[in-house]
Amino acid sequence: MARKRFGIIGLGRFGSYLARTLAKEGQEVLALDRSEKAVQAVAEEVSYAVVGDATQKETLEHLGFHKVDAAVVAIGTLSQSVLVTLYLREMGVPRILAKAQNETEGKILSLVGAHQVIIPERDSAVRLARSLVMPNLLDFLPLLPDFYIAEIPAPEEFLGKSLKELDLRRHYRVHVLGVKKGFSEHMHLFPAADYTIEKGDLLYLAGHRKDLERFMSP
Structure with a gap:
């Protein structure tokens, strides 16, 4: 930088x-x-x-x-x-x-x-309110209305599938910015399409709130 x-x-x-x-x-x-x-x-x-x-x-x-x-x-x-x-x-x-x-x-x-x-x-109140409503929320991009970055534990149905197979952009209208193993500090930024999701993976997704909410824990 x-x-x-x-x-x-x-x-x-x-x-x-x-x-x-x-x-x-x-x-x-x-x-x-x-x-x-x-x-x-x-x-x-x-x-x-x-x-x-x-x-x-x-x-x-x-x-x-x-x-x-x-x-x-x-x-x-x-x-x-x-x-x-x-x-x-x-x-x-x-x-x-x-x-x-x-x-x-x-x-x-x-x-x-x-x-x-x-x-x-x-x-600070707005950020706190958002974090209370959406605990997985990491940040939001003020240049784009209602656009967020969220940390999502890999859903069960994603396990064993590649990002290409999942095609999250087409099916869910979200973008994969990175993937991190649950017990590791290393993150795969902009992972390749052939990356296979494993148990314990954390997905860093960007998208509009309504599209990210489906992945949020209740």
């Missing part, structure tokens, strides 16, 4: 956690906050941590925010977030994500240029 450069503006709980996590994933992180204490808290973990005022466009330009692959606006007030989002859009940042407190703020940030709005409490 190519190393990317991320700009994090605002180092509260959300921003600092995000900055640290991206850095642990080997990404280049440029972190900015008005608070010297907040900056010092992440300085040893990220590529660059700077004390500065993001509502000054000159500060963003001087620090090179126009060169990042994506910027996350995670500052406190709506007026500040709107201003910074506008500046980033004017600077041509290819992907701008903005943290909002609620749906109304989210709509405003979208209107002024945010490509994606993050509402932490809502988003």
Whole structure:
């Protein structure tokens, strides 16, 4: 995976956690906050941590925010977030994500240029609800409505059959992304058509919820 450069503006709980996590994933992180204490808290973990005022466009330009692959606006007030989002859009940042407190703020940030709005409490609640309803659910792809990835123990009727014989795409409208043995960490990514399903296999399937639900445990 190519190393990317991320700009994090605002180092509260959300921003600092995000900055640290991206850095642990080997990404280049440029972190900015008005608070010297907040900056010092992440300085040893990220590529660059700077004390500065993001509502000054000159500060963003001087620090090179126009060169990042994506910027996350995670500052406190709506007026500040709107201003910074506008500046980033004017600077041509290819992907701008903005943290909002609620749906109304989210709509405003979208209107002024945010490509994606993050509402932490809502988003975490949605993920929790989905995991409670569909325990096998691993993730969902936000670019495609109602599209999920699920971990499914191989059904009894699949055992001893090859993926070609099962033809899951035609019969069930799901795609096999990988297969993992139940007691192994090794996964066969995009297994060949002649792969034969064995007892204990875990299938990683992608598809729409209604098509995956037939495989879910009651």
